[in-house]
Amino acid sequence: MSGFLIAANWKMNGRREDGLSLAKKLAGYLEKHRQEEVECVICPPFTLLGEVGKICDGVAAMGGQDCHASASGAFTGNISADMLEDMGCSYVIVGHSERREQHGETDEMIRSKAMAAYRAGLTPIICIGETEAQQEAGQTIEVIRRQVQDAVPEGVEGRLVIAYEPVWAIGTGKTASLNDIEMVHGAIAALAMEKKSVAPERISVLYGGSVKAANASEILAVPDVGGVLVGGASLIAEEFCAILDAANELV
Numbered sequence: 001m002s003g004f005l006i007a008a009n010w011k012m013n014g015r016r017e018d019g020l021s022l023a024k025k026l027a028g029y030l031e032k033h034r035q036e037e038v039e040c041v042i043c044p045p046f047t048l049l050g051e052v053g054k055i056c057d058g059v060a061a062m063g064g065q066d067c068h069a070s071a072s073g074a075f076t077g078n079i080s081a082d083m084l085e086d087m088g089c090s091y092v093i094v095g096h097s098e099r100r101e102q103h104g105e106t107d108e109m110i111r112s113k114a115m116a117a118y119r120a121g122l123t124p125i126i127c128i129g130e131t132e133a134q135q136e137a138g139q140t141i142e143v144i145r146r147q148v149q150d151a152v153p154e155g156v157e158g159r160l161v162i163a164y165e166p167v168w169a170i171g172t173g174k175t176a177s178l179n180d181i182e183m184v185h186g187a188i189a190a191l192a193m194e195k196k197s198v199a200p201e202r203i204s205v206l207y208g209g210s211v212k213a214a215n216a217s218e219i220l221a222v223p224d225v226g227g228v229l230v231g232g233a234s235l236i237a238e239e240f241c242a243i244l245d246a247a248n249e250l251v
Contacts, residue, residue: 003037004220004247005161005204005227007125008234009065009093010044019048023055025237030059033244037251039227040244041091041125042234046079053088063091063125066099069112071120081113081120092117093229095127095151097167107150115153125161125206125229126152128188132168140166140180141187148191156195161204162188163229169209171232178222181207185224213242220250 014022023042030040043063044052053062064087068078084092094117095110110126117124128147130140144164152162164184166176176184185205192203207219208229219225227247233239 002201003039003226003251005039005041005206006244006247007041007063007091007093007163007206007227007229008043008240009096009208009229009231010042010048010234011065011098011231012045013235014045014048016048016051019044020051020055022235022237023048023052026240027056027059029237029241029244030056033241033248034059035248035251038244038247043091043093049084049087049089057088061091062087062089063093064089064122065093065096067092067094067113067117067120067122069109069116071116081117081122085120085122090122091125091161092122093125093127093163097127097129097165097170101167107147110151111153114151118153118156118158123159123161125163127163127165127208127229129165129167129170129209135166135168140184144184144187145191148188148195152192152195154195156198156202159202159204160192160195160198161206161226162192163206163208164188165208165229171210173210175210175215175219176207178218181219181225182222185222189224211243213239213246216243216246217250220247 204226
């Protein structure tokens with residue numbers, strides 16, 4: 001798709017005072033500098049969705065950090081896609097490597113969550129990426145192919161957003177080379193179009209993994225990069241706004 005999608009994943013960070021302060025700074029920036037070609041999505045902890053959503057209403061979309069595959073039921077501690085939609089969300093992250101590693105989520109589970117998101121009217125941000133061992137063994141494209149085939153639903157109606165997050169780059173300060181990003185993003189875009197002929201204009205491939213103000217411009221300029229999924233840097237208003245600046249300058 002044309003333009004950029006810039007998503008902030010706050011992860012398990014932010015008590016009420018901190019989260020609302022950050023949201024107000026971001027909303028203030030977006031009210032002055034927002035461009036239609038650059039969409040901002042904020043994914044705070046579930047506890048802050050309602051209040052952050054009110055602060056950012058009209059300038060940023062809201063997203064959940066995970067959802068259950070079922071619409072409702074006896075699933076203590078879980079959140080459904082329907083509940084997120086009811087809270088005003090339009091996006092949800094599914095399949096983040098931290099969920100895969102810490103909660104044992106498989107591609108099949110992630111696919112079910114993505115399908116639940118679509119049913120609820122949300123756009124899932126489907127995360128994929130190889131481990132350091134897989135990268136060193138030259139298995140990156142093989143891993144990516146399997147994850148796209150198994151974790152991305154067939155016949156998607158609406159927008160398809162896939163986030164390439166090499167596991168070894170998340171929170172480590174390491175970033176994939178620009179050549180590697182271009183190669184992998186091109187492969188993901190091609191594989192995504194095989195999912196029952198998803199139109200190219202409906203596909204966005206984001207990059208994630210130690211994205212920060214210092215490298216955002218060069219990453220966003222890489223072909224087939226449709227935006228970024230930002231972790232740690234999204235918790236610092238000045239850093240995240242600088243990433244949005246980089247996107248604004250490139251559209």
